Amino acid sequence: MYYGIDIGGTTAKIGAFKNDKLVDSWVVSTQVESLEKLVKTILDSIRAKDKNILALGIDCPGFIVNNKISSSANLHFLDGVDLKEAFEKEINCKVRVINDANCHALGEAKHAHLDNIVFVALGTGVGGGFVLNGQVLEGVNGAGMEVGHMHVDDVFNFRCGCGQVGCLETLCGQKGVRNLVNHFRNNYQTKLEIDYSVKDVFDLAKANDPLAFKVFEIFTDKLGLALANLAAILNPQAIIIGGGISLAGDFLIRHVKANFEKYATPVVRNTEIRLASLGSEAGMYGAYYLVKEENK
Amino acid sequence: MYYGIDIGGTTAKIGAFKNDKLVDSWVVSTQVESLEKLVKTILDSIRAKDKNILALGIDCPGFIVNNKISSSANLHFLDGVDLKEAFEKEINCKVRVINDANCHALGEAKHAHLDNIVFVALGTGVGGGFVLNGQVLEGVNGAGMEVGHMHVDDVFNFRCGCGQVGCLETLCGQKGVRNLVNHFRNNYQTKLEIDYSVKDVFDLAKANDPLAFKVFEIFTDKLGLALANLAAILNPQAIIIGGGISLAGDFLIRHVKANFEKYATPVVRNTEIRLASLGSEAGMYGAYYLVKEENK
Numbered sequence: 001m002y003y004g005i006d007i008g009g010t011t012a013k014i015g016a017f018k019n020d021k022l023v024d025s026w027v028v029s030t031q032v033e034s035l036e037k038l039v040k041t042i043l044d045s046i047r048a049k050d051k052n053i054l055a056l057g058i059d060c061p062g063f064i065v066n067n068k069i070s071s072s073a074n075l076h077f078l079d080g081v082d083l084k085e086a087f088e089k090e091i092n093c094k095v096r097v098i099n100d101a102n103c104h105a106l107g108e109a110k111h112a113h114l115d116n117i118v119f120v121a122l123g124t125g126v127g128g129g130f131v132l133n134g135q136v137l138e139g140v141n142g143a144g145m146e147v148g149h150m151h152v153d154d155v156f157n158f159r160c161g162c163g164q165v166g167c168l169e170t171l172c173g174q175k176g177v178r179n180l181v182n183h184f185r186n187n188y189q190t191k192l193e194i195d196y197s198v199k200d201v202f203d204l205a206k207a208n209d210p211l212a213f214k215v216f217e218i219f220t221d222k223l224g225l226a227l228a229n230l231a232a233i234l235n236p237q238a239i240i241i242g243g244g245i246s247l248a249g250d251f252l253i254r255h256v257k258a259n260f261e262k263y264a265t266p267v268v269r270n271t272e273i274r275l276a277s278l279g280s281e282a283g284m285y286g287a288y289y290l291v292k293e294e295n296k
Numbered sequence: 297m298y299y300g301i302d303i304g305g306t307t308a309k310i311g312a313f314k315n316d317k318l319v320d321s322w323v324v325s326t327q328v329e330s331l332e333k334l335v336k337t338i339l340d341s342i343r344a345k346d347k348n349i350l351a352l353g354i355d356c357p358g359f360i361v362n363n364k365i366s367s368s369a370n371l372h373f374l375d376g377v378d379l380k381e382a383f384e385k386e387i388n389c390k391v392r393v394i395n396d397a398n399c400h401a402l403g404e405a406k407h408a409h410l411d412n413i414v415f416v417a418l419g420t421g422v423g424g425g426f427v428l429n430g431q432v433l434e435g436v437n438g439a440g441m442e443v444g445h446m447h448v449d450d451v452f453n454f455r456c457g458c459g460q461v462g463c464l465e466t467l468c469g470q471k472g473v474r475n476l477v478n479h480f481r482n483n484y485q486t487k488l489e490i491d492y493s494v495k496d497v498f499d500l501a502k503a504n505d506p507l508a509f510k511v512f513e514i515f516t517d518k519l520g521l522a523l524a525n526l527a528a529i530l531n532p533q534a535i536i537i538g539g540g541i542s543l544a545g546d547f548l549i550r551h552v553k554a555n556f557e558k559y560a561t562p563v564v565r566n567t568e569i570r571l572a573s574l575g576s577e578a579g580m581y582g583a584y585y586l587v588k589e590e591n592k
Contacts, residue, residue: 063563130529132433138531139531140412140533141531143564146528146529149528150525150529151521162561162562166559167561229446229525232443232445233440233446234435234440234529235436235438236435263462264460265459265460265463266458267359268437
């Protein structure tokens with residue numbers, strides 16, 4: 001069988017595919033101490049079910065070019081590792097490794113039957129991927145589509161995890177929402193509790209809570225700006241918004257679209273902006289499609 | 297022989313190539329009234345020299361996908377035309393048509409022996425092209441790399457030719473320089489005469505003329521910002537700056553680089569920024585390479 005494996009900081013999702021359909025999936029822990037243990041954990045769990053493993057598509061966080069991870073944000077034992085090589089030492093099958101956001105982009109593109117899409121993931125930070133003629137843009141340092149690190153702000157100057165100020169993800173994504181809530185909390189009335197989620201902020205924004213709406217306004221304005229610039233550069237068929245925050249759904253998309261149209265040059269203004277459809281399965285699907293397409 | 301033809305609003309440059317070298321070139325007028333006359337003018341001028349035309353690579357301004365021009369800024373009789381088809385009616389050889397800035401990008405990439413580059417042309421406006429694995433990004437509407445229409449400004453709000461405000465080319469390129477000079481002329485001392493070129497402004501900026509330096513400062517700041525965002529999205533091997541304004545050379549590149557580094561996320565901060573090397577021959581070279589590569 002073909003497998004799509006979505007490696008994250010705490011778990012790896014493993015999906016078994018048949019005729020482009022996910023027919024089985026499970027989760028293993030990635031909180032192991034070494035590369036060897038990670039590979040063994042994943043392979044053991046698949047071998048327990050399948051004696052005929054044909055191919056492994058794998059995605060994980062980090063800067064990745066040609067299956068090699070130059071640096072991985074959460075799993076430091078992967079830094080500098082050729083993960084394809086590491087798997088091929090233990091198993092004789094086709095293996096392909098790719099960055100997670102790029103992989104999610106491919107999964108969403110294939111699932112939508114589109115060949116040219118921009119994917120933006122709104123999670124803790126902001127990630128992205130670009131699929132061009134069915135192929136993923138990796139970038140020469142594996143830094144293609146570092147959407148969260150587009151410079152969009154000269155007002156707040158929040159410090160980004162990358163070391164810069166003014167990056168998109170200092171205003172969008174979970175970290176961005178926290179920055180903005182902290183910044184405005186003393187200046188705007190709110191029903192927002194001390195302990196809150198992005199969903200709470202968006203729900204209150206919908207109900208016109210002054211603080212929550214202010215945060216939502218800046219979030220959607222800057223995201224609209226970034227998407228308009230992505231459209232002017234990449235001119236895709238569609239922009240697909242995924243990640244946990246995209247569960248805010250139509251309320252989010254409607255406001256992002258309005259801001260996109262405000263900033264976009266006319267020739268790309270009708271670019272479709274839509275919600276992702278694969279949810280947490282996008283990584284498994286993308287990794288599966290990647291290894292499948294390259295071995296047709 | 298193979299030909300690269302660079303069609304502009306007033307003239308077309310025609311180049312004859314042998315073993316990747318431009319061995320002959322000349323210019324014909326494009327100020328004709330119809331598509332038929334344009335095709336005839338170009339073909340007659342080539343046939344007068346060569347009885348064995350093998351291939352024509354052609355670039356021209358406008359939004360172009362798969363050889364078809366949806367709209368052309370300067371040559372309105374090309375709007376809606378499949379220019380490949382129009383040539384193939386009159387000659388039996390390989391023909392390929394592409395947008396001019398995209399084509400210049402390809403010419404510069406091939407000439408630099410690089411497969412992944414961003415090209416930015418600083419002329420009347422600001423154009424661009426992206427070469428990925430040796431292929432040009434056209435965009436689904438032929439609007440790929442509309443670099444000049446990235447939104448970068450919320451302060452001056454100069455109106456752009458595209459209908460928007462805040463586009464990069466309202467501050468960079470020749471039109472941008474004029475906007476900025478007009479805006480600041482009464483507030484800054486200057487030796488700039490009433491009738492001036494961009495070169496005059498940059499020469500005075502070098503000599504610390506207050507008005508000229510202010511304009512140069514904003515120009516290079518916003519260009520640096522745009523290039524930083526292009527690098528975060530496309531992560532190319534190099535960014536190549538061409539167009540007439542790039543003749544300002546090292547003085548321009550040095551200031552653009554400093555601003556690029558101010559805005560760029562660390563993983564792409566070492567992206568090389570260099571001057572174009574083909575000058576006004578980039579279009580002919582790019583068009584030649586395009587038709588040659590696709591017919592190897």
